[in-house]
Amino acid sequence: MKQGNNVWLRWNKKNSYSIAALMVLVDIELTAVPRLGIMLYSFATAQAEEVYREVAAAKSGSVYIAGGPHPSALPEEALQYFDYVVVGEAEETLPELIDAIKKGRSVDYVLGIAYHKDGRTICTPERPAVDLDLYLPSAAASWHPLRSAGGAPGAAPTARRRGSSVAGCGIDP
């Protein structure tokens, strides 16, 4: 990875449910500004322009990873600003991706991601749906930091399947 080992997640109250799901997967700290290390961003289309502006202006020399509804639908667009896009669910993909980045290993085997390699956009094969019984709401419910930030910890919508159609990104490694 470029520099630093910390994993940061850009807090935004509009994405607090997604953030609550991500916080229990790996050792993550919340931040309101780009930091040195691995920077995670979760966003919908409504936030995309703002996020892209922030990442384009960031000078932290970090690894930038995008996920959530907008990057999952338009990974190639997000890759104009981000180093990696997680397409769809993060429960298994994010820990694998971060482990590979930290250990300097190839990410080619990590299912459900998009990235640039040798001038090409690579989309690894789709990650099969995770078994949500292995990621119980109680795990998110036991996590509290968002409460002080006005968020909604513990909320765990179960209607998560929205598919992960990937527009214009069909090249496998």
Ligand code: B12
């Ligand atoms: C709850 C919800 C809201 C809540 C959010 C509450 C909160 N504080 O989080 C509220 C009411 C605020 C809301 C508002 C809006 N919403 Co809304 N919302 C949803 C809903 C129903 C569930 C989202 C959710 O929390 N799921 C649970 C989490 C755990 O799942 P998840 O987000 O999919 O996250 C997983 C993966 O995507 C991934 N992931 C997510 N982020 C990241 C980041 C990284 C780095 C990584 C690696 C992985 C990753 O990992 C997670 C675990 O697997 C979805 C529909 C749906 N069923 O998904 C629509 C949805 C996200 N909303 C949508 C829209 C359009 C809106 C509004 C624009 C509506 C409006 N007209 O005002 C606004 C603005 C949203 C904004 N962000 O700016 C669209 C987004 C479409 C798009 N193109 O982006 C969706 C998909 C509904 C739809 N099908 O149209 N919304």
